Amino acid sequence: MRRASLIALACAVLAGCGGGETAVAHVGGEAVTEKQLDALVAHFRNEARREGKRFPDEGSRPFRQTRNRLLGLLVYRTELEQAARRLGVAVSDDDVSRRLPASQSEEEDLAGDSFPRDTVRAQLLYEGIFRRVTRDVKAPTPAELSARRNRAMADYVSQLQRETKVRYEPGFAPGS
Numbered sequence: 001m002r003r004a005s006l007i008a009l010a011c012a013v014l015a016g017c018g019g020g021e022t023a024v025a026h027v028g029g030e031a032v033t034e035k036q037l038d039a040l041v042a043h044f045r046n047e048a049r050r051e052g053k054r055f056p057d058e059g060s061r062p063f064r065q066t067r068n069r070l071l072g073l074l075v076y077r078t079e080l081e082q083a084a085r086r087l088g089v090a091v092s093d094d095d096v097s098r099r100l101p102a103s104q105s106e107e108e109d110l111a112g113d114s115f116p117r118d119t120v121r122a123q124l125l126y127e128g129i130f131r132r133v134t135r136d137v138k139a140p141t142p143a144e145l146s147a148r149r150n151r152a153m154a155d156y157v158s159q160l161q162r163e164t165k166v167r168y169e170p171g172f173a174p175g176s
Contacts, residue, residue: 024172025071027078028164032071037172040070043115064171072174077118079164080125089128096120129156 023031044066048055056062084090099120130149133156139145168176 024169025075026165026167027075028082028166030078030082032074032078036074037067037071039113040074040115041067043113044070046113064176068172068174068176071168071172075166076161077122079160079166080122080129082164083129083160084125087129087132089125089132091121091124091128095124099124129153 021031022034024034024037025032045055056066096117100116130153134149134152137145137148137152139148168174
């Protein structure tokens with residue numbers, strides 16, 4: 001009986017592990033997976049090749065540093081997604097498609113590269129959050145209004161990043 005309980009517990013734990021997706025970071029309880037990170041690294045490796053630039057060799061220290069900086073981008077985008085949900089900011093696939101240039105959309109579909117679409121989505125989320133966070137900001141002049149709105153958003157993003165619990169798996173933290 002005890003052995004059956006242990007097997008059932010092990011199965012439950014394994015079932016909750018995201019179907020074999022290895023997490024490299026956790027942002028407020030939401031996993032950023034190795035698959036997501038690998039796709040982002042592949043995008044930048046391909047960009048470097050298209051531009052005739054060298055991309056760090058896999059396993060090298062410069063590669064790990066680059067990979068971990070890219071993980072920081074995924075963490076930031078996850079923070080934006082979570083903040084947008086809390087603020088009631090939504091971005092639809094149609095919104096993204098309208099903003100994405102047609103040539104990028106076709107390239108993305110052919111290559112299976114979601115980076116352009118994910119980038120547009122993050123930009124639209126940022127813009128929606130900006131509107132929500134700065135809607136009550138007032139100022140006597142347009143220049144002062146712009147400055148105050150930019151300061152309010154910068155303060156919001158700083159607070160967001162301070163308050164969001166981010167846990168990196170060993171070897172994946174930016175700067176490691």
